[in-house]
Every structure is written in structure tokens, then in C-alpha cells.
Amino acid sequence: MTILLYDLVGTDRSRPFSPHCWKVAFALAHKGLAYESVPTPFTAVKGVEQGVCGTVPVIRDGERVVGDSFAIALYLEETYPDRPSLFGGEGGKAAARFIERWSQLTVHPFLGAAVLMDIHDRLDPADQAHFRTTREARFGKPIEEVPVGRDAGLDAFRAKLEPLRSMLSVQPFIGGETALFSDYIVASAFQWARVISPYPVLAADDPVAMWFERCLDLHSGLGRSVSAAA
Amino acid sequence: MTILLYDLVGTDRSRPFSPHCWKVAFALAHKGLAYESVPTPFTAVKGVEQGVCGTVPVIRDGERVVGDSFAIALYLEETYPDRPSLFGGEGGKAAARFIERWSQLTVHPFLGAAVLMDIHDRLDPADQAHFRTTREARFGKPIEEVPVGRDAGLDAFRAKLEPLRSMLSVQPFIGGETALFSDYIVASAFQWARVISPYPVLAADDPVAMWFERCLDLHSGLGRSVSAAA
Numbered sequence: 001m002t003i004l005l006y007d008l009v010g011t012d013r014s015r016p017f018s019p020h021c022w023k024v025a026f027a028l029a030h031k032g033l034a035y036e037s038v039p040t041p042f043t044a045v046k047g048v049e050q051g052v053c054g055t056v057p058v059i060r061d062g063e064r065v066v067g068d069s070f071a072i073a074l075y076l077e078e079t080y081p082d083r084p085s086l087f088g089g090e091g092g093k094a095a096a097r098f099i100e101r102w103s104q105l106t107v108h109p110f111l112g113a114a115v116l117m118d119i120h121d122r123l124d125p126a127d128q129a130h131f132r133t134t135r136e137a138r139f140g141k142p143i144e145e146v147p148v149g150r151d152a153g154l155d156a157f158r159a160k161l162e163p164l165r166s167m168l169s170v171q172p173f174i175g176g177e178t179a180l181f182s183d184y185i186v187a188s189a190f191q192w193a194r195v196i197s198p199y200p201v202l203a204a205d206d207p208v209a210m211w212f213e214r215c216l217d218l219h220s221g222l223g224r225s226v227s228a229a230a
Numbered sequence: 231m232t233i234l235l236y237d238l239v240g241t242d243r244s245r246p247f248s249p250h251c252w253k254v255a256f257a258l259a260h261k262g263l264a265y266e267s268v269p270t271p272f273t274a275v276k277g278v279e280q281g282v283c284g285t286v287p288v289i290r291d292g293e294r295v296v297g298d299s300f301a302i303a304l305y306l307e308e309t310y311p312d313r314p315s316l317f318g319g320e321g322g323k324a325a326a327r328f329i330e331r332w333s334q335l336t337v338h339p340f341l342g343a344a345v346l347m348d349i350h351d352r353l354d355p356a357d358q359a360h361f362r363t364t365r366e367a368r369f370g371k372p373i374e375e376v377p378v379g380r381d382a383g384l385d386a387f388r389a390k391l392e393p394l395r396s397m398l399s400v401q402p403f404i405g406g407e408t409a410l411f412s413d414y415i416v417a418s419a420f421q422w423a424r425v426i427s428p429y430p431v432l433a434a435d436d437p438v439a440m441w442f443e444r445c446l447d448l449h450s451g452l453g454r455s456v457s458a459a460a
Contacts, residue, residue, distance in 0.1 A: 089319015094406030096321075099328060102393040163332040176324030 003028060003035040004060040006048045010122035010196075013039035015226050017119070017195045019108070021057040022188035022223075023069040027181055028059075029219035031076050031083040035059075042127040070100060073181050086181040099174060099182040102163075107189045110157040111201060114150040116143055118197035118229065150199065157201070161208050168207045172214060179218055187215035187223070195226050233258060233265040234290040236278045240352035240426075243269035245456050247349070247425045249338070251287040252418035252453075253299040257411055258289075259449035261306050261313040265289070272357040300330060303411050316411040329404060329412040332393075337419045340387040341431060344380040346373055348427035348459065380429065387431070391438050398437045402444060409448055417445035417453070424458050 005025060008018035016022070016037060028035045040048060040056055048058050053067030059075075066075045077086050077093070087093035120131055120143055132143055139146050164186065167174070174182040190212045193201050202209040216223035235255060238248035246252070246267060258265045270278060270286055278288050283297030289305075296305045307316050307323070317323035350361055350373055362373055369376050394416065397404070404412040420442045423431050432439035446453035 085321070087319075088321020088324065089317075090406060091315070091318020091322020091410050091412075092320070092325055094318065094322070094401060094410070095325030095329065095404060095412060097400050097406075098393060098397045098404055098412075099325065101396040102332065105393050105396065163328060163335050166331040166335065167328045170327050171324060174325060174328055176320060176327075180321050180324070182321075182325060182328075 001062050003033055005035045005037050006040045006045075006056045006058040006060075007037040008045070008056050009039040009041060010119070010127065011124050012122065015122075015195055017122075017192055018056060019188040019192035020055075020069040022191045023181070023184045024057040024059065024072050025222065026184035026188065026215075026219070027069075027073050027076055027086055029222050030086055030179070030181070030184070031080050033076070033080065033083070041124055042130050069185075070097075088175060088180050092175070092180060092182070096180070096182045096185065100185050103186045103189055106160050107186060110150075110153060110160075111189055111193045113139075113146050114153075114157075114199055114201065115193050115197035116146045118199070122196060154201075158203070158206065158208075161206075164211070165207050168211050172211070179215060183211075183215055187212055191216075191223055194228050196229055198229050231292050233263055235265050235267050236270045236275075236286045236288040236290075237267040238275070238286050239269040239271060240349070240357065241354050242352065245352075245425055247352075247422055247456075248286060249418040249422035250285075250299040252421045253411070253414050254287040254289060254302050255452065256414035256418065256445075256449070257299075257303050257306055257316055259452045260316055260409070260411070260414070261310050263306070263310065263313070271354055272360050299415075300327075318405060318410050322405070322410060322412070326410070326412045326415065330415050333416045333419055336390050337416060340380075340383060340390075341419055341423045343369075343376050344383075344387075344429055344431065345423050345427035346376045348429065352426060384431075388433070388436065388438075391436075394441070395437050398441050402441070409445060413441075413445055417442055421446075421453055425456050426459055428459050 005021065005028065007016040007021045009016050045056050046054060048056060049060060049065045052065060055067060057069055057072060058065060058067045059072055061079070066072050073086050087096060116135060120128055123131055135143050171177065173179045174186065190201065193199065202212065235251065235258065237246040237251045239246050246269070275286050276284060278286060279290060279295045282295060285297060287299055287302060288295060288297045289302055296302050303316050317326055346365060350358055353361055365373050401407065403409045404416065420431065423429065432442065
């Protein structure tokens with residue numbers, strides 16, 4: 001049975017943008033598993049699969065429902081051990097926890113703030129209201145003010161990527177010669193920005209940008225199945 | 231034949247302090263390989279094994295001489311595959327490259343500056359002269375001025391450790407349930423500071439400090455074989 005992926009969308013149902021959902025899309029493709037994306041606006045998230053998770057991504061694989069992107073990756077690795085590994089062994093699985101935290105704490109805060117209004121502007125009215133309420137509570141200011149400092153912070157953000165950039169002089173992927181879930185974790189943050197906003201978060205000649213392009217090429221260009229935001 | 235580890239020391243030959251040498255000491259212990267530390271002051275580094283490497287650590291394992299801590303770890307993993315793995319598979323090996331870069335770019339700069347004079351003060355006069363010349367060229371100022379901002383920068387440094395700290399709420403080591411080379415990479419930076427300086431780089435109740443204490447307990451307390459600097 002085809003796996004269902006509940007995938008966050010805005011007004012255009014064909015443009016999923018959640019970084020965490022993209023991690024799962026890449027992971028499913030990596031495992032060679034067919035899946036069907038279930039477009040899910042913000043205000044529908046709570047009701048997904050009777051609300052057992054409360055957030056997306058959620059997958060339904062036959063009788064099994066699994067939420068949380070990392071938990072889904074672990075589920076896929078355990079359930080489909082004969083498919084290409086997402087972690088490359090136990091050491092890679094453990095290290096992916098570090099990379100997930102690095103991405104969430106280093107990459108996400110800037111990107112999330114920089115493209116906040118781009119997200120808002122691409123939502124249905126009911127989702128916009130939900131988004132405004134939850135994000136204004138999180139940021140403590142009107143959402144219009146959140147991306148204001150993005151130009152001033154861009155160089156500092158790019159500098160924070162130096163561990164990844166420096167590593168890329170040794171190997172083409174965080175997974176080594178080929179991509180693993182750790183690559184999808186970080187690439188999905190950049191995919192989030194790419195799909196939702198024309199804001200240029202990376203310089204084109206940045207090795208990080210070139211790595212991201214390689215990630216977009218993977219799995220028959222899965223990442224490019226949604227065009228960059230104009 | 232016992233492996234030789236050329237190990238950077240100051241005036242007290244029994245207190246090796248180089249973070250990169252400590253990575254190798256931990257790796258050798260992890261593999262259960264007996265080794266002999268060859269105390270090597272700064273000015274002796276260039277002559278180690280006819281200067282084939284130019285830096286320490288260097289190991290001699292029978293006829294093989296290997297330099298660079300990461301290369302040594304790879305050598306040990308390949309040469310002693312039946313011993314406990316340092317990487318936990320290919321994914322862990324690749325991810326260790328990222329963690330090495332993160333440690334070098336996030337942990338080392340603050341620690342290296344904070345304890346610079348502590349290192350200097352624990353060297354022989356000839357090594358002090360070498361150290362002053364090379365470090366003043368690197369920092370572009372008198373070495374006495376380098377640690378001056380450490381108190382002002384301490385909170386920001388501790389904040390930068392958040393990816394590691396956050397990961398430690400999920401698992402006790404970067405390697406997962408047990409330590410791997412990635413743990414030794416980061417722990418050796420803190421060991422460097424611990425062995426050379428009384429400066430309190432971590433708060434005692436920081437989960438990172440507790441992880442470091444666990445690392446010091448490993449391999450019969452190898453890290454504690456050198457006491458904390460007073």
C-alpha cells in the first residue's frame with residue numbers, strides 16, 4: 001500500500017514547504033518507497049489522523065501512523081532494512097541527532113525569521129490568522145517586523161554555516177560519498193526557504209549552495225519537483 | 231609492538247595537553263591498544279620521525295608512521311577492524327568529519343584564546359619563545375592580550391554549545407549509548423583546557439560538563455590520568 005505523507009501546504013496545494021515534511025519526503029525517496037502527499041494546511045494539522053501527533057509530518061504506512069521527522073526516519077530504517085540505509089550504521093544514526101540539533105539551532109532560526117512573511121503571504125486566510133497568532137506569540141512582535149533584520153544578519157548567518165562548508169572540502173555530502181538522512185535534515189531547511197521565498201539565503205558560489213544543488217538533484221530531482229519561489 | 235604516540239607537552243612531561251593528541255589517546259584506548267606516550271615539546275615537533283608530518287599527534291605502529299588525528303583514527307579503524315569501532319559504520323565516519331569541523335570552528339577558537347597564556351606559562355623557555363612567535367603571528371597581537379576578553383565571551387561560548395547540549399537530552403554520547411571518535415574529538419578540546427588551565431570553561435551543572443565527566447570516566451579514567459590544572 002502506498003505510504004501517505006501528510007505534508008504542510010499553503011494556498012497552492014502543490015507546493016509543500018515544511019522543512020520537516022521535506023526531510024520525510026527525501027527519506028521515503030531514499031528508501032525507494034512510493035508515497036502519496038496529502039496536502040495539509042496549517043489549520044488542518046491538528047486533525048491529521050485523529051490528531052494523534054499534533055504536528056506534521058505524519059505518515060500512514062498501512063496500519064501504522066508515525067509522526068515527527070526523526071522518528072519517521074527511524075521507523076523507515078527499522079521497517080525497511082533491506083532498502084538503502086538512511087544512517088549508514090548506528091554511529092551515523094547517533095550523529096544525525098547532533099546534526100539535527102545543529103540544523104535546528106543554527107540554520108532554522110535565521111531562515112524561519114527571514115522568510116516568515118513569505119510563508120504568511122502564501123497561506124489561505126484562515127491559515128494566515130492561525131499563523132499570525134502563533135508566530136506573534138513565539139516572536140513577541142508583529143510578524144511584519146520579524147524579517148526586518150534579515151539583510152543585516154545575512155553575512156553572520158552564512159558564516160555560521162562554516163562547519164558544513166569546511167566539511168564539504170573533504171567530502172561531497174554529510175553522509176560521505178552519498179547523501180544520508182543528515183543531508184536531508186539540513187537540505188530541507190534550505191528547501192523550505194527555496195520553495196517559499198525568493199530571498200537569496202546562499203551565495204551561488206558558496207560550497208553550501210553547491211551541496212544543496214546536489215541534494216536537489218537526488219532521487220530524480222525530487223527537490224526540484226517544486227520550483228523555486230519567484 | 232607497543233604503539234608510540236608523540237604527545238605534546240610543556241615543562242611537566244607527564245601532562246600532555248594537545249587536544250589533537252588527546253583524540254588519539256582516547257582512540258587508542260577505545261581500540262584497546264597499548265601505547266607509549268613520547269613526550270614532545272613544541273620545539274621538538276618538527277623533528278618527530280624525521281619530520282614527515284610536521285605536527286603532532288604522530289603515531290608509530292611497527293613500521294607505519296601516521297600523522298593527523300583524524301587520519302590516525304581512520305588508520306586504526308582500518309588496521310584493527312576486530313576491535314571496537316571508532317565510528318560505528320560508514321555513516322558515523324562521514325558525520326565525524328562534520329563534528330570535527332564543528333568542534334574546530336566552534337569550540338577551539340574560544341578555548342584556544344582563553345587558555346593561551348596558561349599554555350605559555352607551562353612551557354620551557356625555548357618553547358615559550360616559539361609559542362609566542364607563532365601565536366602572535368596568528369592572533370596579530372601580543373599573546374598577553376589574547377585571553378583578555380574571555381570573561382566577557384564566556385556566556386556566548388557556552389551558548390554556542392547548545393547543539394551538543396540539546397542532543398544530550400536524547401542520548402548520553404554523540405556516539406549514542408556509548409562514546410565514539412566524535413565524542414573524543416569534542417571532549418579532547420575540553421581536556422586541553424582542563425589540563426592546562428584552571429579557567430572554568432563550563433558550569434558544573436551544564437549537561438555538556440556532565441557529558442565531559444562521563445568521557446573522562448571512560449577507559450578506566452584515562453582522561454583523569456592527568457589531573458585538572460590548579
